[in-house]
Amino acid sequence: MEKESKTSTTRCPCCGGIQNVSCKPKLDPLPHRCARMGNKEALCGLMMSGVDVNLISEVDYATPLHRAAESGSVECAQVLVAHGALLNLTDSSGKTALHIAAESGHVNFVGFLLEKNAKKLCRRGCRKCSMFCKLVLRKKQKEDESKNVSPAHHINDDEEEEGNDLDKLDFMAELEKLRPALGNICVSKEGEIITI
16 A cells, blocks of 8 residues: 655745645665565565665665564564675664664564674664663573583473573563663663663
8 A cells, every 4th residue: 555645835946936746755665665574585586686685765764674673573684684784784863773673672683683793882872782782692691501401400381481582581670680780871661871
């Protein structure tokens, strides 16, 4: 479904005449829409046909990787990275794909980008990216520790399910654990810097 075009009036600078100008709303290019929907097959086909993997959207100057981060589609991110997507490009708000994934709570996506050496801070003063990086690293350490536990130790099904699902992190509980490392600066769930 296509959005309706808007009509605006403009005044001619030389004669002062008024003209109605119809302007279509800006839409994301096809690779961005595929990445947002998690359609990795279509996305791969577009990349194979020669579409720029770092194509910039007119909407907010985001790349397909930003859209994959919005939806948390690690599969689409894998396709994009395999085709040469740049990890640290920023959108019109100065956010990288890592920041968008962190903001949306897609911890698996954040972990994937960290494995690919994405920059941990999207802009100066942003603590949300680094905080989520710490959360992912802590979760990974816990998983590694649980793999090294002797077979005599039995983990019940609830603990095992909880340990494998990175998206079920209790944000505030993890933030409380990080509070001593952050000193007097803290970040709210909305990403605002709070002085303690």
